[in-house]
Amino acid sequence: MTTLQLKNHQIWQDLTEILENLDTNSLVQKHLQQCCYTINGYWDEQDEYYDSISLPHTIEAELVSSFVGVTEDKHFLKLQFSIMNFLENIGELVLIYNENLELVDENWLLDIDSPLLNKRQVTNT
Numbered sequence: 001m002t003t004l005q006l007k008n009h010q011i012w013q014d015l016t017e018i019l020e021n022l023d024t025n026s027l028v029q030k031h032l033q034q035c036c037y038t039i040n041g042y043w044d045e046q047d048e049y050y051d052s053i054s055l056p057h058t059i060e061a062e063l064v065s066s067f068v069g070v071t072e073d074k075h076f077l078k079l080q081f082s083i084m085n086f087l088e089n090i091g092e093l094v095l096i097y098n099e100n101l102e103l104v105d106e107n108w109l110l111d112i113d114s115p116l117l118n119k120r121q122v123t124n125t
Contacts, residue, residue, distance in 0.1 A: 005041045019066055028061035028081055028093060031103070044112045053110065054118035061093070075099040090114045 037057055042050045062085075067078040077097045083090050091110035098104050110117060 014033070015066075015068060019063070022063070023082060024063040024079070025061050027079075028059070028083070029093060031093075031106070032059065039108055039110075042108060042110070044110070047121050048112070049121065051122045052105075052120045054120075055083075055090070056085050056116050058085055059090075060086075064092075076104065077101070085116050088114065088116065088117055 007101050032055065037055045037059075039053045039055070040051070044050070059098070061081040062084070063079060064082050065080040069076045069078060074107075076099065079095050079097070081093045081095070083093050089111065091108060091114075094105075094107040095103060096105040096107075
């Protein structure tokens with residue numbers, strides 16, 4: 001019986017190389033440009049709904065974690081970023097890509113009290 005150990009497997013070296021060469025800031029900037037720096041339909045941690053939130057165009061992103069997921073028939077890469085405007089942290093962004101590096105999902109966790117966010121709530125009257 002052969003025992004497979006993943007800790008020394010080539011896949012980790014390949015993944016490390018990909019993540020080291022990934023321009024995370026450009027990746028996030030491209031995503032933000034595609035959505036015009038606006039998040040539509042955001043629920044905060046207190047279950048408050050925001051119709052839209054506009055982000056500043058001077059955002060910097062830093063990769064804080066990465067995760068490779070494998071299911072029976074799918075593979076995906078999950079990248080978590082810290083989103084900052086100069087030195088102020090305004091939240092986190094998680095981008096999930098399929099095995100062809102096509103975006104399949106995004107998740108935001110924003111500091112909703114940040115004065116850098118332009119928030120619009122629709123109120124029912």
